[in-house]
Amino acid sequence: MSAQLDRLKGSIPPLVTPFHNGEVDYDAYARLVAFQIKNGSHGILVNGTTAEPSTLTVEERNRLVDIAVRVAATRVPVVAATGSQSLRETRELTEYAAKAGADSLLIVTPYYIRPPQRGLIAYYLELASMTDLPWMVYHIPGRAAVNVTIDTLKELRAKSQNFVGMKHAVNDLALVSECHAALGPEFKVFVGLEELSFPMMAVGACGLMNAVGNLQPKILSDLCEAVWRNDLSQAQALHHELFEINQAVFFDTNPIPMKYMMKRLGLLAGNEHRLPMVPATPELERRLDAVLERVGLLGERAA
Numbered sequence: 344m345s346a347q348l349d350r351l352k353g354s355i356p357p358l359v360t361p362f363h364n365g366e367v368d369y370d371a372y373a374r375l376v377a378f379q380i381k382n383g384s385h386g387i388l389v390n391g392t393t394a395e396p397s398t399l400t401v402e403e404r405n406r407l408v409d410i411a412v413r414v415a416a417t418r419v420p421v422v423a424a425t426g427s428q429s430l431r432e433t434r435e436l437t438e439y440a441a442k443a444g445a446d447s448l449l450i451v452t453p454y455y456i457r458p459p460q461r462g463l464i465a466y467y468l469e470l471a472s473m474t475d476l477p478w479m480v481y482h483i484p485g486r487a488a489v490n491v492t493i494d495t496l497k498e499l500r501a502k503s504q505n506f507v508g509m510k511h512a513v514n515d516l517a518l519v520s521e522c523h524a525a526l527g528p529e530f531k532v533f534v535g536l537e538e539l540s541f542p543m544m545a546v547g548a549c550g551l552m553n554a555v556g557n558l559q560p561k562i563l564s565d566l567c568e569a570v571w572r573n574d575l576s577q578a579q580a581l582h583h584e585l586f587e588i589n590q591a592v593f594f595d596t597n598p599i600p601m602k603y604m605m606k607r608l609g610l611l612a613g614n615e616h617r618l619p620m621v622p623a624t625p626e627l628e629r630r631l632d633a634v635l636e637r638v639g640l641l642g643e644r645a646a
Contacts, residue, residue, distance in 0.1 A: 353385025354563040356556025362615040383564035398617035426451030451481035537589035541582035
């Protein structure tokens with residue numbers, strides 16, 4: 344597993360799911376995976392929050408994993424997000440991703456249910472017993488309505504050898520240091536909030552799993568690599584360069600702004616969603632256009 348872990352770092356964007364006339368556009372998804380690899384991303388995250396996974400069927404989610412694994416062709420690791428609010432569904436997604444060739448698993452805390460910590464521990468250990476793949480907790484209480492405590496992470500670490508880290512999507516910079524103090528510096532923390540990318544990496548996060556990577560993958564990979572070579576001045580400059588775009592991602596529920604901006608830059612043919620998600624309003628479009636204009640992206644096309 345050590346070889347897998349060595350590659351599990353850097354900018355691993357959670358890709359959007361393209362739709363066309365209500366159906367997943369798998370050809371467009373394959374192109375997005377190729378675009379990420381060409382533009383320097385260190386990995387691909389399939390079926391993260393930005394992919395609108397709760398609107399997808401199990402079969403659709405599994406097919407997206409297949410495509411990412413095929414297109415990546417071992418050039419970069421593929422992280423499969425396999426979590427759900429249902430243990431049975433999560434088991435099915437996890438089993439499939441492992442067989443399909445995913446390199447690692449990201450499992451969100453069960454949402455809506457709000458389980459106690461002992462329930463989270465039992466849930467994750469049940470899933471961990473199914474596979475030898477390295478797996479991580481996806482900590483996003485703003486969506487899932489449940490926190491993961493340091494004590495829970497410590498117990499998972501003690502009882503599952505392949506529990507290697509977490510995606511941390513909370514405005515809590517201190518938790519990175521708390522995790523490393525309790526679990527060791529090798530415990531992998533991926534940043535899940537755009538505006539904290541540089542600060543969290545500066546104190547020890549190993550990489551980024553940020554929606555904005557759909558739009559500007561090269562800058563995010565450059566930021567990670569600047570931190571790795573201790574060029575904090577360059578990393579800080581990239582942080583400020585990204586700042587307004589990072590804010591724009593959350594002008595509305597993710598990925599509504601992201602899909603519109605991707606359409607404007609030619610990365611998507613359309614910014615279609617499945618209900619209850621909806622496209623950007625005309626007012627939001629104008630606001631996002633203004634951001635793209637100010638940061639100099641309008642007129643650029645996909646590389």
